[in-house]
Amino acid sequence: MGDAIRDPFGALRTLDLNEGATSYYDLRVLEEQGLVELDKLPFSIRILLENVLRHAGGEYVNEEHVKAVASWSPTNSGADVPFMPSRVVLQDFTGVPAVVDLAAMRNGLEAMGGDPQRINPVVPADLVIDHSVQVDYFRRPDAFQLNVEREFERNRERYALLRWAQKAFENFSVVPPGTGIVHQVNLEYLASVMHRRPGPEGHVAFPDTLVGTDSHTTMVNGLGVVGWGVGGIEAEAVLLGQPYYMLLPEVVGMKLHGQLPEGATATDLVLRATELLRNHGVVGRFVEFYGAGLSNLSLPDKATLANMAPEYGATIGLFPVDRETLRYLEGTGRSPDLVERVEKVSRALHLFREDDTPDPEFTSTLELDLSTIVPSLAGPKRPQDRIDMARIRQAFGEHLPALVPSGFDLPDEVKADEPRTAESWAGEGGDVPIATGGGVRSAHRTGSRNRYRTLLWEGQEVEIGDGSIVIAAITSCTNTSNPSVMVGAGLLAKAAVEKGLQVRPWVKTSMAPGSKVVTDYLEGSGTLDDLEKLGFGVVGYGCTTCIGNSGPLPEPIHKLVEDEGLVVASVLSGNRNFEARIHPLVRANYLASPMLVVAFALAGRIDIDLYNEPLGRTPDGTPVFLADIWPSQQLIRDTVTASLRPEMYEERYAEVFEGEEHWQALPLPEESALYDWDAESTYIQNPPFFQGMNLDTPAFSDVKGARVLALLGDSVTTDHISPAGAIAKRGPAGRYLQEHGVGVVDFNTFGSRRGNHEVMMRGTFANVRIKNLLLDGKEGGYTIHLPTGEEMSIFDASMKYQAAGTPLVVLAGSEYGTGSSRDWAAKGTSLLGVKAVIATSYERIHRSNLVGMGVLPLQFRSGDSAASLGLTGHETFDISGVAPDGPEPGGTVQVVATAPDGAVTRFEALVRLDSDVDVQYYRNGGILHTVLRKMGRGEM
Structure with a gap:
């Protein structure tokens, strides 16, 4: 709060709480002064208004900012606002490079004559290690223990860095591996909804707000907490006390009414909402849910919807605080004092929703009747591409031709088979379609173009073909936080086991709960054993398959798929299914509820009509359909009520920072303000960003004689740009590791090596599915070096250009950079010598x-x-209008493109520096460079 009370509007008031007298900044004072009509403001804007009101009069926020937020309306947004989050959350993939940068900044500040210990988080930060566990072992009782051991073998250097950081930095805590997924830990434990912190004269209460280094930080919006994912670079700036500068957003209201019908799950609701919101267009906007339907959703259901905000493109997806919020806080073991604080302060701040609360005004609205939701999947490569379960078989057939890798062909069109009803299967003996016996051509194959190959698997002949599911994973924060779908999956597994069903042997199954509480209530419900019998035993507590840590496919399947160019599938309860994300060889990836993940694993293929085709047969040959094992909503509710207790949360989170034996066995580093960089490490290296810096702010400069490093089409995601997943043996990063004595078996993933810029810059733009249009349809991280015309890796070309002093640009289409908030997509771009992107x-x-x-981001x-x-x-490209005075926010520059034959194309491009602060950051070479210079000059 600073050294003195700041209250230019006279808004400070006092509440009596069980915790003691507590001050807060009353928004109704602004209403009394005629600055705002609170009932008309979306709840999300009210929270931003409280934020600027509380900070007004300080270094970054003034009275005009308060008035700008207070004047928000459906037709008045876009004001430049400094947002001051109350905390930061990090996960280890993005958190490790943030810690590396902070450590490097300490070295940089010392080199400029400053005190390195001044580089310290000012805003509290929690880092949860959840992205490093990989599914190496599965379908065995010791899979969890073996995966944890392997995780520590791979990541010892990274974890040692985090242990150092926990001791070296103030306001910094680490939740050790094997605890849970950052967003679920945030929801169940870290989030307070309303803070109460010491101020200059007593305690002050205010809304919990945050930014996180993962785009799914939005999950906490289900609790009424405003927070979203930012790049690691921005998160580090917030850690160091800088505001997050933002444009006051438009707010889209999504009105919910009705209730979910029997058979529909929260996952199905999420996929439908994602489809609708993506079509409506909410990129860069806030989404806020309202209407009577909110009272028919549990808080985990709301959190599931909020989690998917990045998939529908919004900055946040907020549910206001209501009675369900209070019930959830009580149910997850929060203290009675906290629950009282949340209710009383929320009501005092006009932030508590009741069923009769007036609807706010929104920039635009759309409605969704919950009763229309049907079982769904999304795929094969985008989360917004929802498919009714009833037509998944047909949809796969439609998508198949485009999914076949180059060099392979499908059979010619064949006559379609007649649809079959569930009744027509009754009484038939023998195997189910895609049987495990002898290559029998089952009825469903008559009308398909799918290719099948027979494989000897554990002494048995099985058929693997286009549409065969090779990965089925209950994974990711989206659904593993929701007891209804997790218990539902357990009950479905229980019914399947009782019928004598088994998961198809070629399916790699796994379950990675979002917290240990999930395991507790699955055990309490009596369904964990049944999940384990079907192969869905716990393999770890982390994101696993959803972020590409699916681990290797069994070698026979890997070889068959690679050699035959088969289009095999994955089904996962995650939120991301972009190309090559789940596994490089799996070309069709589908998002579904945990219950459907189990069902499709039993079927073994994605091209199945689960309404009319059997999942399998009982030992006596009776066909078993999905309806025979699907649990009712009442059974799920009763089971959750009976098996989930607040004490589970209290017990698990009482030891949240301790870690298990592997963590505790790590050597404690010596206390030092500076990190002891190991020049031989292939995991952690001192990045070059701050080396050689001085206190002088650089001059602006135009871009002259630039070459195109990559020409990219539409919807190129950060999954395409940023290094992620497996490290290719023959790629630049793989060659680097081998040159430094790392065997292929010890490569680990790009995510685990984010602390080494040498590895990461070699993996930037190296995704196996990226298509650089400079080449003729070739996939992968390649380009044409100009003017020689030589084809080479993007990294090698970059090094060659930089050695010659040639600046680089990237040309791209629409929605450039969609996907996870990955700082390395930008860091790698910078290190490759790219001066501007034109998209x-x-x-x-x-x-x-x-x-x-x-x-410099430019826009056509x-x-x-x-x-x-x-x-x-x-x-070659010349970009003018940058020097000498710098570009204007939202202004234009002139671009001249000169073809090899001398022909010239001139065009204007919009400067996507959206504020004066953006211009300042750009001039300094980045956010952290700006902060470091300010610290070095004693300006902060």
Whole structure:
């Protein structure tokens, strides 16, 4: 709160709580002064208004900012606002490079003559290690223990860094591996909804707000907490006391009414909402849910919807605080004092929703009747591409031709088979379609173009083909936080086991709960044993398959799929299914509820009509259909009520920071303000960002004679740009590791090596599915070096260009940078020598991250694109209008593209530096460079 009370509007009031007298900043004072009508403001804007009101009069926030937020209306948004989050959450993939940067900043500040211990989190931060466990072992009782041991073998250096950071930095805590997923730990434990912290004169209460280094930070919006994912670069700036500068957003209201019908789950609701919101267009906007239907959703259901905000494109997906929030806090073991604080302060701040609360005004609205939700999946490569379960078989057939890898062909069209009803299967003996016996061509195959190959598997002949499911994973924060779908999966497994069903032997199954409480209530419900019998035993507590840590496929299946070019599938209860994310060889990936994950694993294939085809047969040959084992909503509710107790949360989170034996066995580093960099480490290296810096702010400069490193199409995601997943043996990063004595078996993943810039820059733009249009349809991280015309890896070309002093640009299409908030998508771009990106449109986080690394984001004017301007990527580019005074926020620059034959194309590009602060960051070379210079000059 600072050294003195700041209250230019006279809004400070006092509440009597069980915890003691507590001050708060009353928004109704602004209403009395005629600045706002609170009932008309969306709840999310009210929270931002409290934030600027509380900080007004300080270094970054003034009275005009308060008035700007107070004047928000459906037709008045876009004001430049400094947001001061109350905390930061990090996961280890993005958290480790943040810690590396902070450690490097200490070295940089010392080199400029400053005190390195001044580099310290000012805003409290919690880092949860949840992204490093990989599914190496599965379908065995010791899988969890073996995966944990392997995790520590791979990540000892990274974890040692985090142990150092926990001791070296103030306001910094680490939740050790094997505890849970960051967003679920945040929801169940870290989030307070309303803080109560010491101020200059007593305690002050205010809304819990945050930013996180994972785009699914939005899950906590289900609790009424405003927070979202940002790049690691921005998160580090917030840690160091900088505001998060944002444009006051438009707010889209989604009105919910009715209730979910029998057979529909929260996952199905999420996939439908994602589809609707993505079609409506909510990128860069807040989404806020309202209406009577909110009272028919549990808080975990709301958190599931909020979690998917990045998938529907919104910054947040907020549910206001209501009675269900209070019930959830009580049910997860929060103290009575906290529950009282949340209710009383929320009501005092006009932030508590009742069924008769007036609807706020929104920029735009859409409605969803919950009773229309049907069982669904999304795929095969985007979360917004929802498919009714009834037509998944047909949809796979439609998608199949585009999924076949180059060099392989499908059979010619064949006559379609007649649809079959469930009744027509009754009484038939023998195997189910895609049987495990002798290559029998089952009825469903008559009308398909699928290719099948017979494989000897554990002494038995099985058929693997297009549409065979090779990975089935109950994973990710989206659904493992929700007891209804997790218990539902357990009850479905129990019924399947009682019928004598088994998961198909070629399916790699796994379950990675979001917290240990999930295991507790599954045990309490008596269903964990049944999940284990079907192969869904606990393999770890972390994100696993959803972030590409699915681990290797069994070698015979890997070889068959690779050699035959088969389009095999995964089904997972996650939130991301972008190309090559789940596994490089799995080309069709589908999101589904945990219950459907189990069901499809029993079927063994994705191209099945689960309404009319049997999942399997009992030992006596009776067909078993999904309806025979699907649990009712009442049974799920009763089971959850009987098996879930607040004491489970209290017991588990009482030891949340302790860690298990492997963590405790790590050597404690010596206390030192500076990290002891190991020059031989292939995991942690001192990055070059701050080396050689001085206190002088650089001058602006135009870009002259730039070459195109990559010419990219639409919807290129950060999964395409940022290094992620497995490290290819023959790629630049794989070669680097081998040159440094690392065997292929010890490569680990790109995510685990985010603390080493040498590895990461070699993996930038190296995704096996990325298509650089400079090449003729070739996939992978390759480019054409110009003017020689030589084809080589993007990294090798970059090094060659940089050695010659040639600046680089990237040309891209619409929605550039959609996907997870990955700082390395921007860091790698910068280290590869890219000075500017020119795209048709940007995803919010990636645009901001480019600015944060000193890369200039430019946007084609409406109607323009690389294709419409006739750009081939073989031109040289000159960008003027940057020097000498710098570009104006939202202004334009002139671009001249000169073709090899001398033909010139001139066009204007919009400057996507959206504020004066963006310009300042860009000029300094990035956010952290700006902070470091300020600290070095004694300005902060």
